[in-house]
Amino acid sequence: MKSYTFLAILSTASAHFVLETPPSIGFNDVKEAEAPCGGFDVKNRDKVTEWPVGGYPVYVQSTHTRAKWTYKAALLNSTSSFVDLIPQVGQEGLGDFCLTSIPGVAEWVGLDAVVQVAQEAHDGKLYQCAAVKFTSGNAFTPESSCKNGTGLSASFIASPTSATPTVPTSSPTSSTSSTASGSAASPSPSSEGVAMYWNPVGIAAAVAVVVGASGFGFT
Numbered sequence: 271m272k273s274y275t276f277l278a279i280l281s282t283a284s285a286h287f288v289l290e291t292p293p294s295i296g297f298n299d300v301k302e303a304e305a306p307c308g309g310f311d312v313k314n315r316d317k318v319t320e321w322p323v324g325g326y327p328v329y330v331q332s333t334h335t336r337a338k339w340t341y342k343a344a345l346l347n348s349t350s351s352f353v354d355l356i357p358q359v360g361q362e363g364l365g366d367f368c369l370t371s372i373p374g375v376a377e378w379v380g381l382d383a384v385v386q387v388a389q390e391a392h393d394g395k396l397y398q399c400a401a402v403k404f405t406s407g408n409a410f411t412p413e414s415s416c417k418n419g420t421g422l423s424a425s426f427i428a429s430p431t432s433a434t435p436t437v438p439t440s441s442p443t444s445s446t447s448s449t450a451s452g453s454a455a456s457p458s459p460s461s462e463g464v465a466m467y468w469n470p471v472g473i474a475a476a477v478a479v480v481v482g483a484s485g486f487g488f489t
């Protein structure tokens with residue numbers, strides 16, 4: 271059914287991207303530019319994905335040959351405060367795009383949360399969300415469908431070390447909007463670059479991973 275949907279949007283001029291894994295709260299090609307969740311209710315809990323803090327795959331189909339991606343999360347009781355799970359990623363190439371292991375937020379284990387995948391391409395910024403609950407534990411093993419299109423490559427746009435997220439606690443105090451920097455528990459992308467997030471199958475030769483690549487744009 272999913273692939274059927276994808277075929278359908280491929281035929282439209284306004285096709286953007288489809289979140290395949292984890293399951294999206296909802297997809298509507300026309301409304302995909304509406305933040306934070308592409309026109310769907312950020313608090314929808316119809317399908318909740320358990321997301322180990324050790325990592326979970328994010329698999330999308332992109333109809334844009336060049337795009338910037340952000341992967342963020344927010345607590346359900348604070349959906350105006352999305353934090354980055356990993357630094358911004360630049361993608362070039364078409365089709366299947368899967369990051370195999372995006373870390374969860376350790377401070378939020380057991381709490382209702384939402385993950386937002388956003389694509390910025392030549393026609394603007396687009397959003398899809400997934401209802402999640404972070405769990406303790408090691409990375410989830412991706413399905414074999416988590417793969418990358420031939421010729422598709424990706425790299426971090428910002429240096430991972432400069433993009434360590436500041437994660438708000440689940441119950442902020444009333445006095446200040448306290449933010450727990452929690453360096454030990456915050457997602458900390460490897461300085462080796464985006465490689466650790468990639469499915470090694472089928473892309474080894476296609477992907478040139480460059481940390482801190484500059485000049486990524488759409489012109």
Ligand SMILES: [Cu+2]
Binds near residue numbers: 285287334
């Ligand atoms: Cu588009």
